Amino acid sequence: MIEAVGLRKVYGSKVAVEDLSFTVRPGIVTGFLGPNGSGKSTTMRMVVGLDRPTAGQVLVDGEPFAQATAPLSTLGALLDAKAVHTGRSAFRHLQAMAATAGIPRSRVDEVVDLVGLREVARKRAGGFSLGMGQRLGIASALLGDPSTVMFDEPVNGLDPDGILWIRHLMKDLAREGRAVFVSSHLMSEMALTAEHLVVIGRGRLIADETVQSFIDRVHPRGVTVRSPQVQELQDVVRGAGGTLTPTGDGGFEVVGLTAEVIGDAALRAGVALHELTTVRASLEEAFMELTAGSLEYQAHSTGPGAAPSARTSTQLPRAEEEVAR
Amino acid sequence: MSATTGPATTGTTQYVPAQRRVTFGGLLRSEWIKFWSVRSVVITMAAAFAAVVGFGVLLPFAVGTQLQGPGAREGLDATSVSLQGAAPASLVVAALGVIVIAGEFSTGMIRTSFVSAPRRLGVVVAKAVVLAVTVAVVLGVAVFLAFFLGQAVLDRNDAGVSIGDPGVLRAVLGNIAMLVGVAVAGLGLGALMRNSAGAICTILGALFVLPLLLRALPESWGGPTIREYYFANTTNNAITVLQNPEYLGIGAGLVVFVVWVLVLLGAGALSAKTRDV
Numbered sequence: 001m002i003e004a005v006g007l008r009k010v011y012g013s014k015v016a017v018e019d020l021s022f023t024v025r026p027g028i029v030t031g032f033l034g035p036n037g038s039g040k041s042t043t044m045r046m047v048v049g050l051d052r053p054t055a056g057q058v059l060v061d062g063e064p065f066a067q068a069t070a071p072l073s074t075l076g077a078l079l080d081a082k083a084v085h086t087g088r089s090a091f092r093h094l095q096a097m098a099a100t101a102g103i104p105r106s107r108v109d110e111v112v113d114l115v116g117l118r119e120v121a122r123k124r125a126g127g128f129s130l131g132m133g134q135r136l137g138i139a140s141a142l143l144g145d146p147s148t149v150m151f152d153e154p155v156n157g158l159d160p161d162g163i164l165w166i167r168h169l170m171k172d173l174a175r176e177g178r179a180v181f182v183s184s185h186l187m188s189e190m191a192l193t194a195e196h197l198v199v200i201g202r203g204r205l206i207a208d209e210t211v212q213s214f215i216d217r218v219h220p221r222g223v224t225v226r227s228p229q230v231q232e233l234q235d236v237v238r239g240a241g242g243t244l245t246p247t248g249d250g251g252f253e254v255v256g257l258t259a260e261v262i263g264d265a266a267l268r269a270g271v272a273l274h275e276l277t278t279v280r281a282s283l284e285e286a287f288m289e290l291t292a293g294s295l296e297y298q299a300h301s302t303g304p305g306a307a308p309s310a311r312t313s314t315q316l317p318r319a320e321e322e323v324a325r
Numbered sequence: 326m327s328a329t330t331g332p333a334t335t336g337t338t339q340y341v342p343a344q345r346r347v348t349f350g351g352l353l354r355s356e357w358i359k360f361w362s363v364r365s366v367v368i369t370m371a372a373a374f375a376a377v378v379g380f381g382v383l384l385p386f387a388v389g390t391q392l393q394g395p396g397a398r399e400g401l402d403a404t405s406v407s408l409q410g411a412a413p414a415s416l417v418v419a420a421l422g423v424i425v426i427a428g429e430f431s432t433g434m435i436r437t438s439f440v441s442a443p444r445r446l447g448v449v450v451a452k453a454v455v456l457a458v459t460v461a462v463v464l465g466v467a468v469f470l471a472f473f474l475g476q477a478v479l480d481r482n483d484a485g486v487s488i489g490d491p492g493v494l495r496a497v498l499g500n501i502a503m504l505v506g507v508a509v510a511g512l513g514l515g516a517l518m519r520n521s522a523g524a525i526c527t528i529l530g531a532l533f534v535l536p537l538l539l540r541a542l543p544e545s546w547g548g549p550t551i552r553e554y555y556f557a558n559t560t561n562n563a564i565t566v567l568q569n570p571e572y573l574g575i576g577a578g579l580v581v582f583v584v585w586v587l588v589l590l591g592a593g594a595l596s597a598k599t600r601d602v
Contacts, residue, residue: 001339026339049443050436051601066443070344075440083436085363085429092362093437099355100441101345140437145342177340 001026001179002047002075002148006056009042009203016042017203020056024181024198026147029174031194031211032183033287039203040183041079044152047181048077060148072101072144078137078151086126090117090136093125097143111139130157138166148179155189167193187284199290206290215286223259226251226275227266236269237262251275347442352451355441360455365424370459373417373504374467380410381471385478392482402567403486404496407475408468411500411564415507416529418460422511423524425456426593430519435602449516449594453509460508465501472497492566495575499563502579506560506586507532513586516593532557556585 002024009017017039024030045051049066068074094108115135155163174180199207227233242257429435476485518524542548559582561572
């Protein structure tokens with residue numbers, strides 16, 4: 001379990017994370033979503049105590065991770081880059097980690113098999129592909145059988161089989177009652193694995209809610225309706241309290257009514273329906289909408305105030321571009 | 326803020342694993358595994374061994390040819406002749422101390438080390454202990470080997486000394502202590518600078534260039550005192566049988582040397598503890 005309260009991190013004059021609070025609960029996969037450069041990795045480094053927050057604090061199982069007496073059993077982390085000595089074999093790397101907490105050799109073998117590195121475990125980690133490096137990182141994270149796992153962009157460099165494997169792994173870990181915190185800049189990936197979302201943009205919290213409510217909140221669902229009896233359809237929908245917008249290809253998008261209500265009303269009025277489709281906003285769309293909003297807010301709020309500092313105003317467009325991408 | 330809010334809201338019981346606690350013994354084992362599982366470290370260690378033993382045999386041969394004629398042996402420190410390899414070896418172990426920790430910073434391994442032991446200080450201390458013990462044992466063997474082989478060579482000209490002669494064993498041990506201290510100083514500097522190339526250049530300059538420059542310091546600037554107390558000069562009398570009054574005596578010199586080493590290690594440990602990784 002991870003609890004962040006008012007986290008702030010400043011590097012020189014650049015604010016990487018600002019007033020960030022969220023909770024990662026046991027039993028579910030919590031997705032950590034944000035564009036590249038939004039502060040996800042910085043936040044994760046603060047969780048494990050590699051970076052010290054400028055303000056605020058983050059607790060893992062009720063205490064700062066830097067004070068954990070059994071760190072490998074408390075939180076297992078796969079961090080963004082390879083945190084491995086390039087000259088050491090995967091097996092020795094894991095063995096050295098295990099030795100710190102007296103984790104037996106059998107557990108090292110276990111995680112090596114679990115991530116499928118058996119054949120290359122004796123080879124230098126420097127020669128590993130990105131995917132193999134990720135697998136080694138995942139093995140390191142699981143070594144101490146931790147109650148919380150934290151993966152920074154775990155699907156990077158994995159082949160389709162590997163991606164499928166890690167999705168199942170994360171869900172299994174959560175089902176066992178562990179807190180699973182996984183970052184990604186890929187909204188589609190989060191839609192498939194996470195139940196809960198923590199979304200950040202430019203270091204600030206944008207959303208902290210379930211995947212479903214995140215989508216619902218941002219983009220209300222509409223229903224696409226098509227009928228040869230255009231006038232009757234409009235009357236029926238308006239009569240039921242919905243609003244129609246022509247989609248341009250002869251159909252209408254209805255907002256304010258569910259597909260069930262429209263279908264029943266059309267049946268009663270004797271209107272033939274050729275299409276009745278519930279339209280769901282994708283996580284992508286929801287995310288773009290939210291981050292775009294936050295950017296507007298950012299631009300308005302920092303624009304006039306940033307006048308004394310030339311540096312801030314020159315940095316702004318670059319950051320915007322990054323998020324827009 | 327308490328752990329009770331989480332499980333209650335999700336309705337799931339939190340997974341409670343066996344608590345595997347970090348111990349200092351565990352950190353020592355970990356650092357031992359790390360030390361011997363990187364090829365560059367093993368090669369560096371072998372190079373230091375070769376330097377001590379190689380010079381210990383070669384120099385006595387070279388000196389032996391000059392030992393003809395009356396009075397040639399006056400002022401000859403036979404012990405030092407066979408231990409000349411300790412000077413180049415000190416460069417190598419200084420670099421070794423640096424790469425043991427700076428190599429972790431440059432590869433990213435340090436993040437694994439500090440996530441596995443987030444209090445951090447234990448990692449640095451365990452590294453220092455493993456490094457010191459390894460250098461003491463491996464180069465201890467090398468220094469004794471160099472001494473006995475070197476004296477055997479010098480004995481062909483009747484110029485050798487025995488380990489039992491006054492001051493000889495003390496000088497041999499002094500060289501081992503110097504090598505251990507320099508290696509640990511390298512570790513401290515490596516932790517402080519986090520960059521192998523920079524830290525190695527700095528410590529080589531400190532060991533070999535700065536002492537030469539200090540010789541040029543005039544007396545009015547406090548030259549003699551600075552020379553006496555300067556890091557690389559403090560062991561000058563501890564590593565030889567013949568004593569040079571310009572430098573600190575054996576005991577005082579070793580004390581000042583240890584202070585230098587501990588200050589460097591302490592600064593490195595503090596930096597490792599407090600700075601972001």
